[in-house]
Amino acid sequence: MSSRNYPLNAWYVAAWDYELKKNAMLTRTICEKKVVLFRKPDGSSVALEDACWHRLVPLSMGTLKDGTIKCRYHGLVFDAAGKCVHMPSQDTINPSACVRSFPLVERHRFAWIWMGQPHLADENLIPDLHWNDHSDWTGDGGVIGLAASYELAIDNLMDLTHETFVHPESIGNDAIADAPFTVTHSHKQVTVTRWMEGIEPPAFWGAQLGKPGLVDRWQIIHFQAPSTVALDVGVAVAGTGAKEGDRRQGVNGFVLHTFTPTTGNNSLYFWSICRNYNLSSVRLTTEWRDAVKGIFAQDEDILEAQQKAMDANPAKVFYNLNIDAGGMWARRKIDEMIQAEQHATSAVPLRIVSE
Template sequence: MSTWVTNAWYVAGWDSEVDHQPLARTICGVPIMLYRKLDRQVVAMRDACPHRLLPLSMGIREGDSIRCKYHGLKLGPDGVAEEMPLKTDRVNTRVCAETYVVAEKHRFVWLWVGDKARADEALIPDLWPCSTPGWTFDGGYYHVAADYRLMIDNLMDLTHETHVHSGSIGQPELMEAPLQTRVEGDRAYVARWMPGVDAPPFWRGALKQPGPVDRWQICEFLAPSSVMIDVGVAPVGAGATLESHDQGVRGMVVDCMTPESDGTMHYFWGMARSFDQDDPGFTARFKRAQGGVFLEDKEILEAQQRAIALNPDLKLNAYNIDEGGTRARQIIRRLIAAEAARA
C-alpha cells in the first residue's frame, strides 16, 4: 500500500520557482515537468517524451510548447503532438504526454496527481496566513532524504527544539509544559502554553523588549501533508492566552511536505507573520535564520532515515510527546485506506 494519499493536492513548487524554463520535480513517485506559458498559466506534464522517454524538462521551449531535445517531437501545453520528428510525417495527435491539474494559491503551485475528475481547488489546505491582509509570508525549499512522515512527526513534536535548536528557538521549558492534543476530522492539533518564561534569542529579538514572556505553540496538521504552527511571545501581563494571543509578536510557521519517493521528500518551509510587515530587510534576515533552523532538522531526519534503513528489525516507538505525530499518521492511514477501498 502507498505511504501517501494520491487524490490530494501537493505543493509542486513556490510560485517564484516555476518560470518559462522547465522545472523537473518527482512528486509521489511521478516525474513531472512544470513551466509557465506566455500568459503565466502553469503547465504540469509527465516528464517523459512519449517517443523515447527522454525527460521533457531537457527540452526546448517554443512559445507555449515544448520540443524534445532528442528527436524533436513537439508537444503543446495540453501534451498533444504538434510536430513529428520527421516534418514530412503527418501529425499523430494520439501521441501525447499526460498532463496534470494544477492550481496556484498561498504563494505555491499545487499539483493533483490522482484522478483529474476529483480535483477540487476547495480541497487545497487552508494556509490562511499566507494570503490574509495584515500578514506577510516568505520561505524556502529543501530536498530532504527522508520519509515525509518523519518531518510531520518532527513538526508535531516541538520538544525537540530544546536539543536540536538550542541556539535559536529552543529552551528547557519546552520539556516541562503540558501538551494538549485533539483531532478534528482530518486535522490534528497539539498546543503548549509556557507562562512567565525567558524568551529564546529569536523571539527576544522580535519582541524588542526585555522581561519575562508568555510563549505559545499550537501545531496544526492539515491532510495530506501540511503543518502550520502558531508561535509567538507576549510580555507577561499583556493579556495573551492560548486561545487569543495577538498582544505580542505572532508568527505562523508554514510547512508543506511533498513525497518524492518512499524515502525522500520536497520540503517547502516558511513563516507568515503579523509584525514588522513593512521591513523587507527583516524578512530576508528572518528567512535566513529560519532556513538555518530547518537545516538542523534536515540533518537530524536524514540521519534518522539512514538509521531506519540500517535497523530493519527495529521500529519507531511513540511516547507521550509523540501524540501529535501519531494522530497525524492515523489520519494519513485512514485516508489511504479509504482511497484503496474506493478503488
C-alpha cells in the same frame, strides 16, 4: 518501496511560484513520477509528465517555446495540455499522441499538483496557507531536498519538545519540554496546543519582542493530512491576555511547512516564515528567513540521520511516549487517507506501436 506511504489523491506542492518560468523548464520527481513544469505565455502554469509519447525521452531535454515543448530526439511538439501538435515526418498527427498533464493550481505562492485520479482534484481541498500572501502578513521561505520520509518530518513538527534539545540556542528552552499540551483532531486535521505562561523568553523570541521580562509563549500546531503543518507561534508580555485571545502585547509568527513525497524515502520540504508586524521591514523578513533556515538545517541533520538508521535497521520499531500523541494522530489521519484510496491501477505495458 513495496507500498506507498502517502496518498496519491492529495494536493502536494510542486514548486514555489518564482520557480516556474515562461522560458525555462523545471523538473521535479513527485510521487515517484518525473514531471516538467513551466508557464505558458499567458503566465498560467503547467505540469506534464516528463517522458515523450514517442520513445520516452525526457521532454525537459527539449526546447520550450511559446508554451510548447519540442522533443530533443525526433522533434515532436507537445502543447501545454500535453497534446502532440506537430510530427516532423508525418502528414497526420496520431490523435492518441499525448503526454499526461497533471492538475496544477497556484495558491498562496505555491503551485499545487494532483498526482492521483484527475476527477478527484477538488481545489477546495488545497490546504489553507493564506499567511503566505495575505496583506496582513509578510514573510519568505525556501525549499529543502530532504533525504528522509515526509512522515518523519511530520513527527518532528507535531512534537516541539525537540526544540529544547535540537535548537537550544535559538527557539528551544526547558519550558517547552516541561509544559503540558492538548491534542484535538477532526476529519483530516490534528491540533496540538501548548501554552507556556510566565516564562523566560528563548533568545529568538526575546529579541523579536524587544521588551524585558517574562512572557507567555504559545505553540499551536495545525496539521492537515497528509503533509501540511502550520505552526502558530509567538510570545506576549506575561499576563496581558494572549491566551484569552488578546495578542496585542506580543509578536506572532506562522511557520508554514508542506512536504511532497519524491522518490523512495525522500521528500521536498517547502517552508516559509510569516509575521504580522513590522510588515514593511524587508530586513526583518530576511533575518527571519535566514534564522529559520539555520534552525531547519538542524532538523534536517536529525531527520536524515534518523532515516539512515531506519534503513539500516528495518526490523526495528518505534516506541511512543506521551510527547508523540500529536504525531500518532497525524499518522493515523495519513493512514486513513491511504486506506480510503482505491488501489486499482492499470499498469500499461511498454510496447511499440506502428503508425
